[in-house]
Amino acid sequence: MVNERYRFTSIGNSAMRIVGALGVALAGLSVIGAATAYGQMEKRSQYEGTTAAVVDGKGNLQVPSDYRTAYQMLGSWAVAKEDGPGSKDLHVVYASPGTIAAYRKDGHFPDGAVLVKEVYHATTQDMTTGTVSSAGTLAGWFVMVKDSVGRFPENKLWGDGWGWAWFDATDPQKTTSTDYKTD
Template sequence: MKLPRIVRLAVTVSLVGGTAAALARMSGAAPADQTANVVDAAGHLRVPADYRTLYQALGNWAIAADSGQGSKEMHSVYASPGTIDVYRKTGKFPDGAVLVKEVFATSTNEMTTGTVSRADKLQGWFVMVKDSKGTHPGNPLWGDGWGWSWFDADKPLKTTSTDYHSDCQGCHVPAQATDWIYVNGYPALRH
């Protein structure tokens, strides 16, 4: 049976694209251009508009309430495509990997399963981009192998962070030995 030319072309393109993606994963490289909608030429970061549909779920955190039952915040963390596969293979985040943490205020209620907290109002995002090559020297939001920025819920394109040392890194000091990321909280990184 002879296939029409357009079908042969489509099959060839699919095979070539699949082979290139497989080779990138095997080499430990992050997929090309994954930071294109996150970082501009000057190193200004923004929240990627499509992260919930294109990125992989990395894990979730529940921040306990200061008093009483339940949680005061829920954090949901996403990783750009291919990041989890490369991390599992190499034990490192590949250059260009993007992590997006959503931070939600919670609502806590009694349900049939007990006291339950759920994500309620989005407070903002924390975005990190892996950069072991130091591609934005002099930019105060880049250093120690990452680009770092916080974004309020109403401003996904403009960070409120001015210097990663004072605005971001303090929360990550206990995770310095694991490349500033609390990898123990992300089951997706384990084999």
């Protein structure tokens, strides 16, 4: 009888260890699943948060009203005149928050990244330092949104991994672009 009790106790202890190990494994899988789901929700909300002021539900773009204060300046350059000294246009590019750091880390623009390019007609004049071109009147904005998953395949402003649109300086809410391939 003592041996029988020991045998059942031993089997019971082994079963308890197996159940305990399974419980730990299931708990670990639950944590992994929750972390993955949270990461996906975080990615989705980051895309939606970054682009909410730029893209509507149909993929129509607009110039974000706060880009000059909320975005980081990515860089600027001048486009040379075709005839004579100086520049024709000046371009100043801003990137949505986190875009520059993500690009430096991964070498590509993250999904949902927004780029806003201001395009100015340049004024050129001779100064004591030489021929100088500076920003004149604002011609408009070029807005791009990185789209890694093809969210708006039916919208002609989206393709090749980006949403693209030009906005005249007179209306930052309505694009004059109709097709990113031709405009």
